[in-house]
Amino acid sequence: MAPLVAGIRAGLCPVVDADGIGYPAPALPRVSRFPMPALQPGEAGAAARLLEVVEQALGALHIGEDALRAEEFGLVVGTAGFLYASSAELYGRAMGTLPDATPVSVRGPSWGVALIAERYGLRGPGLSVSSGCTSSANALLIAAEMIDRGRVRRVLVVGAEELSAVTLSGFDSLMLLDPACCRPFDRDRQGLQIGEGIAAMMLEADGGADAGTGGASKFARVRGGANRCDTHHLTSANPNGSVMRDVMLEALASAGISVADVVAVKAHGAGSTDSDRAEAAALRAVFGAALPPLLALKRYVGHTLGACGTLETAALMGCVADGFLPAAAGFRVVDPELGVTPLREAVPARSGHYLLNFFGFGGNYTSLVLEIG
Amino acid sequence: MDVSAFCASSPVYIRAAGGVAAAASGTVGTIGFADAPLRTDAKPVALRALVAQVAPQVSRMASRFSQLAVLGAADCLRRLEGAQASELDAHARIYLATGLGDVAHTDALYYGVMPPRSEMPPPARFATSGNNMAAFFVARYAGLTSRNLTLSQAELSLECALELALSDFAAGATCSALLGGVDETTLPREFYTRRFHVGADQVIGEGSGWLLLDAEPEHGVVRALGAILGASVVPAPATPDPNSLIEQVRRASQVFGVDALRTSRLVVMPGTGIAADQLMALQRELGATGPAWKCHDYLGWSGRFPTAAAVGIAAMFGPIVEHRTEGLTCLHVNRDPSGRTGLIAFEVYPSSH
Secondary structure, three states, X not given: OOOOOOOOHXXXXXXXXXXXXXXXXXXXXXXXXXXXXXXXXXXXXXXXXXXXXXXXXHHHHOOOHHHHOOOOEEEEEEOOOHHHOOHHHHHHHHOOOOOOOOOOOOOOOOHHHHHHHHHHOOOOOEEEEOOHHHHXXXXXXXXXXXXXXXXXXXXXXXXXXXXOHHXXXXXXXXXXXXXXXXXXXXXXXXXXXXXXXEEEEEEEHHHHOOOOOOOHHHHEEEEXXXXXXXXXXXXXXXXXXXXXXXXXXXHHHHHOOOHHHEEEEEOOOOOOHHXXXXXXXXXXXXXXXXXXXXXXXXXXXOEXXXXXXXXXXXXXXXXXXXXXXXOOOOOOOEOOOOOOOOOOOOEEOOOEEEEEEEEEHHHEEEEEEEEEO | OOHHHHOOOOOEEEEEEEEEEEEEOOOOOOOOHHHOOOOOOOOOOOOHHHHHHHOOOOOOOOOHHHHHHHHHHXXXXXXXXXXXXXXXXXXXXXXXXXXXXXXXXXXXXXXXXXXXXXXXXXXXXXXXXXXXXXXXXXXHHHOOOOOXXXXXXXXXXXXHHHHHHHHHHHOOOOOEXXXXXXXXXXXXXXXXXXXXXXOXXXXXXXXXXXXXXXXXXXXXXXXXXXXXXXEEXXXXXXXXXXXXXXXXXXXXXXXXXXXXXXXXEEEEEEOXXXXXXXXXXXXXXXXXXXXXXXXXXXXXXXXXXXXXXXXXXXXXXXXXXXXXXXXXXXXXXXXXXXXXXXXXXXXXXXXXX
C-alpha cells in the first residue's frame, strides 16, 4: 500500500511535552454552546408525527413515567434520512414564504433519539442507527441484543422515514421507480414504490413478564438475527445472492433453528429487478425446494426505507395476530428466472418462527428471526 | 446508571490505530492535510487525490464524507505490516460513529432538487448520499463483509458505538472489529457551528479516527498496541450536581481498573463537551489525588467535531507514543448538552510490551 501523504498528525504535532504527554493547561478555549435552535416549520411537523406515534405505542402499553425514566429503559431509532424532513422547509424558503436563516439540515442523524428522550425524560441508553433501508431492522437487532446481554430491561425501537423530494427524484433518476407500483418477484417488475412511515415497537426482557403491560409484548419474540455487508456494488446486489444467503443462514443459526423450522418468510421484496433476483437466488440456496410461504408487503405500505424494519415487522405481527398471511399484492406473473413464487392469496397464519429480510443500498443486509404467536 | 453497568468483562485489544484530521482555527489553522492550512470558510481540503492514491478501488463518486472515512481507515490498516495485513479477519465488523453524518453531500442534493434549481439529482450522486455509504466504502476497501453499522448519538456517538462493540466482544459475537469516528467540516462555518450547537468562537475541525480491535492480545509475534479497558455512557444526574463529573471519573477509574494500573502514567483526555470550569475542576481534583495524572487536550490540533474523540484516541498510538518505554493509561471524558457523560478507558502499551 502506498504511504499516505497525510497520516494522522500525532507524530507530527507538538502534543507531547518534555515530561511525558499532554499540555499542562488547556490550549484552546473550551466549549461554548450555541443554543439548540428552535424547530423550523418543516421540522416541527416531522417531530410532531414522530412523537405522536411514540405516544400511541407507550399509551397502548400503559407504561408509566417512572418506568420510562428508569435507567434500564433504552431507546434505539432507525432512520436513513429522517433529519431531512425539510422539503417543505426548503420549498418555502425558495418561494419566499419562510426566511432563509438556517441550514436545511440543522440536526444530526440522532435527532429522533434526542426528541423522544427529551419529551419523555428518558435517562437510559439511546442510539440512532443509520444504515439505509436496514436502519430500523438493525435497531431491532441491537435492541434485542441489549436486552439479552442484560444492558436494559426494555427498549423502545422506532423506525422513521418521511417522504422527501430528494428521495423520490433520486430513485427516479436511478430509474428505480415502478410506475405501476411495487410488483414483488413479478416478471414485469420495474422497481420500487416509495412510502413513508413511522412505527414504534417495545422489546422487553422475559416477554414483559414484570412490566405490567398486559402481556402484549409476549406476542412475538426476537429469536435471532444477523447483519452483513455485500461489497459487490453500491446499489446492486450480487445477482448470485451469496451474501443474502449468508445473512439468512447466520440469522437462523443465531436463533438456533433450522430452515425446516421456518413457517414463513417475509421477503424484502423491493420489486426491483436486481434486488428481487438476488433475493430469490438466496432463498433458493437456503430453502431449496422447501420454501415456506413467501410474503411481500411493500405494495401495501410502500418501501419505507429506513423505517421498513419496524413497520413491516409490526404489519406482519398484526396479520399473524389476525390469523392470516396476506397475499403478495402486486404479484401477477411468475418470473421463471427467479424460481420463487410469493403468496398469491391470503393463507391462514401459523404460530412459529418467521424469517424477515431487509436489504438496502450500500450492501447492508439484515435478517431477523421472530417467533410469533 | 452506575459506570459498571456496561463495561467489557475483559479487555479488548487494539491491533492498529490511525486516522486523519484537520482543524480550522479562526483565521488560520495550524494543522491540516498535507500541511495545507485551513482558513475560515476556505474550501475544505480536497481528498479525492489522496483517496485515489491510497484506495483506488473506492469509487470516484464517493462523497467527501466517505472519502474521509476511507482515508482514516486506510491509515489505520496500513499500520498492520506484512503478514498481519493478510491476517485481517474478513469477519471483522465495522462500526462507524458519526455525529452529523454525510450532511454536505445530502444538503447539496436538496438544494439542487428544490426550487429555484429544480433539477433531477445525478444518479451517482444520489446513490452515494446515504449515511451508511461511508461504511460501505470502508468495507469494500478492507474486504470486510460482516456486520456493518453506522451509529449516531450526537457528541457521544463514538462512546455509544464502542459500548456496542465491546458488548459484541463480551458476548463472543465477534473477535475482530474496525471501529471509527468520522465527521466532516461543512461550510459556511456558521452553519457548521449551529449544527454542532457550539459557539462561533470554537476551533472547528474534521477527522476520521479508527481502531482495529481484537479479542486476542497478540497475533503470532506481534503484540497489541494497547487495550480498551471499558466504555460507558452515564445518564445525567437526576438533579444538577457540579461534582457529578468528578465522581463519575473517579468511579470509572475504579470500575475500569484504571486505579489498579498505577505503574503507568495516567492521562485524562477531555472531549468536545467538557466546559472550561469542568476541566479546571477535573485538573484540580486529579492533581490533588494523584500527581501522575496529566491532562491531554488533543482538541488543540484536531479541532472540535462530534467524533473528535476518535482521532484523539487513535493519535495516542501515533509515532511518538509508539516508542515510549512506559505505558499510558488514558481516560477520555466527554459530556453532551443533555448532561450525559461518556467515558472511555484505554491503555497504551510501551513499545517493549
